[in-house]
Amino acid sequence: MNFETYETDDFFDELFDNQGHSRDSAKLLVNAIESLADGDLLKRQEASERAMHSMGITFNVYGSDEGTERTIPFDIVPRIIDGAEWDVVEAGLKQRIKAVNRFIDDIYHDRNIIADGVIPEWIFTSSKGYLPQCQGLNPPKGVWAHVTGTDLVRDDKGTFFVLEDNLRVPSGVSYVLLNRTLMKRNFPEVFHKSHVRRVVDYPDQFMKMLHHVAPEGIDRPTVAVLTPGVYNSAYFEHAFLAQQMGALLVEGHDLVYDGKYVCARTVEGLVRIDVIYRRIDDEFLDPEVFREDSYLGCTGMMKAFREGTLTLANAPGTGVADDKVVYAFVPDMIKYYLGEDPLLPSVPTHLCCDDEALEYTLDNLDKLVVKPASESGGYGMLIGPKASQKERDAFARALRKDPRNYISQPTLSLSRAPVVVDDHFEGRHVDLRPFILHRGDDSYVLPGGLTRVALKKGSLVVNSSQGGGTKDTWVVDRKTGLEVA
Numbered sequence: 001m002n003f004e005t006y007e008t009d010d011f012f013d014e015l016f017d018n019q020g021h022s023r024d025s026a027k028l029l030v031n032a033i034e035s036l037a038d039g040d041l042l043k044r045q046e047a048s049e050r051a052m053h054s055m056g057i058t059f060n061v062y063g064s065d066e067g068t069e070r071t072i073p074f075d076i077v078p079r080i081i082d083g084a085e086w087d088v089v090e091a092g093l094k095q096r097i098k099a100v101n102r103f104i105d106d107i108y109h110d111r112n113i114i115a116d117g118v119i120p121e122w123i124f125t126s127s128k129g130y131l132p133q134c135q136g137l138n139p140p141k142g143v144w145a146h147v148t149g150t151d152l153v154r155d156d157k158g159t160f161f162v163l164e165d166n167l168r169v170p171s172g173v174s175y176v177l178l179n180r181t182l183m184k185r186n187f188p189e190v191f192h193k194s195h196v197r198r199v200v201d202y203p204d205q206f207m208k209m210l211h212h213v214a215p216e217g218i219d220r221p222t223v224a225v226l227t228p229g230v231y232n233s234a235y236f237e238h239a240f241l242a243q244q245m246g247a248l249l250v251e252g253h254d255l256v257y258d259g260k261y262v263c264a265r266t267v268e269g270l271v272r273i274d275v276i277y278r279r280i281d282d283e284f285l286d287p288e289v290f291r292e293d294s295y296l297g298c299t300g301m302m303k304a305f306r307e308g309t310l311t312l313a314n315a316p317g318t319g320v321a322d323d324k325v326v327y328a329f330v331p332d333m334i335k336y337y338l339g340e341d342p343l344l345p346s347v348p349t350h351l352c353c354d355d356e357a358l359e360y361t362l363d364n365l366d367k368l369v370v371k372p373a374s375e376s377g378g379y380g381m382l383i384g385p386k387a388s389q390k391e392r393d394a395f396a397r398a399l400r401k402d403p404r405n406y407i408s409q410p411t412l413s414l415s416r417a418p419v420v421v422d423d424h425f426e427g428r429h430v431d432l433r434p435f436i437l438h439r440g441d442d443s444y445v446l447p448g449g450l451t452r453v454a455l456k457k458g459s460l461v462v463n464s465s466q467g468g469g470t471k472d473t474w475v476v477d478r479k480t481g482l483e484v485a
Contacts, residue, residue, distance in 0.1 A: 003022075006418055006427070011415060012155070029078065048074055049071070053071050056236060057175070072175060074471070076183075076420060079472070089434070090434075091343050093445050094436070094442075095344075099330065100145060101144055101145055107130070118336050119333075127320050131290075134317030137315070139311065140214065140215060143440045144315040145438060149450075150162060151164050153412055154414065160345075161346060162344050167318045170435065171233075172237075172435075172470075173237070173446065173450065179471065195477040206241070209437045210223050210245075215309055215311055222275070224249070224277070225238055225249050228251070228252075252296045256298065262298060285298075286300070287299055288303075289302040302316070319374075328349040350409070366392065367385065414431065415429070428454055434449030448473030448474065452468050454468055455469045
């Protein structure tokens with residue numbers, strides 16, 4: 001297979017420029033692919049898919065007629081980002097997460113940003129992610145959002161924009177690590193020559209961060225990953241991360257509060273837990289504080305957290321900054337808390353709770369993307385140019401009924417990357433989810449992150465639950481004089 005007939009059309013392509021020439025950072029890979037014998041790339045693609053299945057790399061889709069458990073589609077052609085370009089993205093992500101953490105801490109304490117008139121109070125008090133029960137909480141090191149998956153997209157000029165911040169329980173990092181394993185098997189030589197930045201140490205970086213934010217006085221904390229169980233859509237990832245980090249994997253019925261500590265029931269008796277990386281939503285954490293009918297968490301967990309004998313990552317209440325209406329104010333947060341201009345632009349956003357913005361949105365539904373403020377996974381959104389008149393009419397009614405719950409954004413001409421389709425390559429739209437670990441005084445950004453692909457031709461929806469797939473993402477450091485194979 002070669003790229004002779006590959007068309008970039010009018011989109012920014014991740015591997016080729018608009019003249020059809022491979023980008024400098026991608027030359028090694030493109031040459032390596034084109035040097036393969038006929039049918040070889042397809043064999044490697046099929047072998048990778050079998051490997052994913054045998055390794056049990058699956059996710060669950062609720063309510064699907066095709067069954068709930070699936071392997072996530074994987075495309076063998078990696079996306080490549082030049083290291084110099086990535087450095088700017090990394091700095092922007094660190095800046096963003098630092099400001100967001102300051103914002104969350106401020107909202108649950110003094111609310112200076114409200115008093116100074118930067119953000120109206122009703123914006124966050126009306127957010128579904130705001131939890132009055134978290135008022136006055138003091139998580140160790142002042143960190144609320146320890147793990148963030150921030151979604152980025154490129155426009156037709158190749159500029160990165162922040163699309164949204166996933167601050168509650170962002171998924172996908174296990175696919176990053178496993179995609180990398182598969183790609184190193186498939187292209188070991190070109191991988192080595194390309195000087196691809198490492199992702200393999202993410203579990204170690206994660207564990208170091210969790211140790212850093214452990215309750216004060218604990219030198220060797222015990223860490224657990226709290227999962228809702230095997231029927232959760234991301235259970236594979238919960239189990240994988242626990243295994244990779246050397247943490248306990250627990251469910252709510254494994255935990256008990258002994259009056260001071262949260263402990264896990266083990267064959268050796270109760271074991272005190274110091275840090276819980278929780279993969280369940282806030283409302284299920286503690287039936288004594290949130291939902292009374294929850295069996296997923298542990299009674300007393302919030303008391304231990306409040307009294308400082310337990311760290312929860314991410315901290316409950318973090319979802320207030322995961323609201324897409326609040327997202328629109330992140331550039332203001334960066335300027336307010338850090339005194340800096342944002343290094344990464346956000347997608348221009350119209351808040352439908354504003355009368356003028358609502359009318360603009362209603363008048364331009366065929367051109368805009370409309371999203372609910374608190375949903376994730378691509379559910380409940382309208383992509384105006386792709387929607388039918390019936391769908392747009394239904395959204396117009398929903399907007400008028402509950403404008404606070406919606407934002408609208410322009411439909412960006414998302415970048416594309418080549419994917420294998422039968423016996424040739426075609427361009428498909430992609431986004432990027434880097435993962436950021438924040439420990440208070442510094443952050444670690446996983447180089448590249450998860451590239452998600454809208455595998456359906458022309459589609460802009462990249463979510464795996466709606467037919468999207470993944471690619472490996474290579475951040476490469478080119479060197480002067482490097483020979484191109």
